[in-house]
Amino acid sequence: MAELLHVSDITAGYGDGPAILDGAHLTVEPGKVHCIIGPNGAGKSTLLKSICGMLTIRKGDVIFRSKRLNGMRPDQILREGICFVPQERALFPKMTVRENLRMGGFIIDDHKELHRRVEEVLERFPMLKAKADEFAGTMSGGQQQTLAMARTLIIKPSIVMLDEPSLGLAPKVIQEMFDIMKTMSAEGITVLLVEQNALMGLKNSDWGVVLDLGSTLFEGPAKEILADPRIQELYLGGKKAAA
Ligand SMILES: Nc1ncnc2c1ncn2[C@@H]1O[C@H](COP(=O)(O)OP(=O)(O)OP(=O)(O)O)[C@@H](O)[C@H]1O
Ligand SMILES: [Mg+2]
Incomplete structure (x- = not known):
């Protein structure tokens, strides 16, 4: 299948600081779940931030649907259809669930359309509908x-x-999150996630990417990564854990 997003050997860092990523590459195919694994400090979050325009890419390219994203602002990249949920989730705790959903559509100028989409999403998630007028900060993780x-x-x-x-x-809740991701991908939305629990992440993904010291060591079908004895040893807690 044709690639949707391609990251080719990028170099990136924070401000004028040292390169955190150097030789990070990634292939993203439409409608699949992709999981980036690697130890703490490997640059996993930095890679996502680089794709969504929060960091300057010093070398290499980020190509989305044949368009180069390097140098574009985060809001421009969002308008291209790439959405980023950071580790801290970036919700507005003192705004209601419905207001938080409206904020997600800040790039949509048509108010009626925005309202329609918010209600559509609430219909899809009964739990959110039940809490639509409650503050996001009062909800469980x-x-x-x-x-x-x-x-x-x-x-x-x-x-x-x-x-x-x-x-x-x-x-149990983690599995529910993976189930939502799978539903999203079944609907044609491509998912790219970073997962600390590498085993769980790969088991729930189609494609895996192993990142260490700012560069991609391996990428391929998640099943192949799970079966690779070297990767099991280094990143999946040994053979037994991956069995
Ligand atoms: N805002 C920042 N300014 C400067 N350096 C940063 C910043 N954020 C992260 N770094 C550095 O970049 C390197 C990679 O960090 P990053 O957060 O991308 O790793 P990670 O793989 O996501 O790790 P973790 O599993 O702990 O989330 C680390 O050395 C970190 O200190
Ligand atoms: Mg991180």
Whole structure:
């Protein structure tokens, strides 16, 4: 299948600081779930931030649908259809669930259309509908993560990038988050996530990317990564854990 997004050996860092990414590459195919794994400080979050325009790319390219994204602002990249949910979820805790969903559509000028989309998303997530007028900050971690993911749907994105969506959630709730991602991908939305729990992330993904020290060591079908003894040893907690 044709690539949707291609990141070719990029170099990027914060401000004038040292390069954090150097030789990071990534292939994203439409409608699949992609999972970036790697140790703490590998540059996983930095890679997502580079794709969505929060960092300057010093070398290499980010190509989305044959268009070069390097140098574009985050809001321009969002308008292209690439939505980023950072690790801290970036909800507005003192705004209601409905208001948070409206904020997700800040690039939509047509108010009626925005209203329609917000109600559509609320219909899709009964839990959010039940809490539509409650402050986001009063909800549980899983409910907040659901809201953060649902909010991306307002702009009908092509790619949703999620940084550690499972962070701080109970195992049962984590599976619910992966199920939402799978539904999104079944509907044609491409998912690119960073996951601390590499095993769980890969088991729920089609494609895996191993990032270490700012560069991509390996990318390929998640099943192949899970079966690779070297990767099992280094990144998946040994053979037994991956069995
Ligand atoms: N805002 C920042 N300014 C300067 N350096 C940063 C900034 N954020 C991260 N770094 C540095 O970039 C490197 C990679 O960090 P990054 O957050 O991308 O790693 P990560 O793979 O997401 O790690 P983790 O698993 O802990 O989330 C680290 O050395 C970190 O100190
Ligand atoms: Mg991170």
